[in-house]
Amino acid sequence: MPLENAVVLPVDPAQSFALFTRPEGLRRWMAITARIEPYDAGVYRWTVTPGHTAVGAVVEADPGQRLVLSWGWEGYGDPAPGESTVTVTLAPAPDGTEIRLVHEGLTEQQAARHAEGWSHYLDRLVAAALQGDAGPDEWAAVPDPLDELSCAEATLAVVQHVLRALEPADLARQTPCSQYDVVQLADHLMRSLTIIGSAAGAQLAPRDLDAPLETQVADAGQAVLEAWRRRGVDGTVELNANQVPAAVPVGILCLELLVHAWDFAFATDRRVVVSDTVTEYVLTVAGKVITPAARNSAGFAAPVAVGAFAPVLDRLIAFTGRRPVHPTGLTSPIRADPGS
Structure with a gap:
């Protein structure tokens, strides 16, 4: 059962095509991480929301005019990779570029789900074309399942x-x-990604120091998480010359990514947008990772006292030894849940 959507982007066809075929473009509206070879017989892998990754082949790529992808979902496969086809046609319009998306090969139930999904993401595509970035995706805020x-x-x-x-x-x-x-x-975060990735056999490409920091972290994070998705978290791995449960390095990665997101935001007066559900999960991980012994050896300061009813992100930050108070004296204004 085919479904069809159309939107108009206020940019030219070349810029519109880049939003579908360049990882940094895809991250602005649809994907957490994205790989794509934008030529005929290329392949792609887009992690759209946590635990949900679209994979397939590039059937046809005509820059600025047409993109055809075989479409399916890694793992649970509904549809499985190769069982459906997405065709994106671009045409000049008076106000920019018309994007017409047709998704074929779906069952009635699959079409209903994908209709909702494409409506959501095409709205975000328009926002990215208008503003440069659609902002945090509320669909990615609370993973299901959360692990x-x-x-x-x-x-x-x-x-x-x-x-x-x-x-x-x-x-x-x-x-x-x-x-x-x-x-x-x-630099510190990139070293952590390299170490945690190596525990799962990740092969990181040479770092491009001229690229934006977001691109550097995104590319490394993608390689690391793809390696861990292939390996899984069963058994043990070697981390810093010690054998540890495989889930431990991934938990440390969650902690590093969220806490350092807060550090970057605090330093630059930006906002951290994260759900309480994810933050509670990371706080639980922190309680297992930052033991009294680890606090001393890893250089964490003593926990900072906060009220029992403080926001969960403030409680996490305080547990790591940081003060969750902005230098202006306000409780961190850079914490927010989606929609707030």
């Missing part, structure tokens, strides 16, 4: 959103980590 891997994908989306907003003047700003400015903290 170590889906939490890592959700928190990667959080830190990417913060980094995407940075300007050149922000890079030298001091973060709450006294030894790091913004660039140095990004």
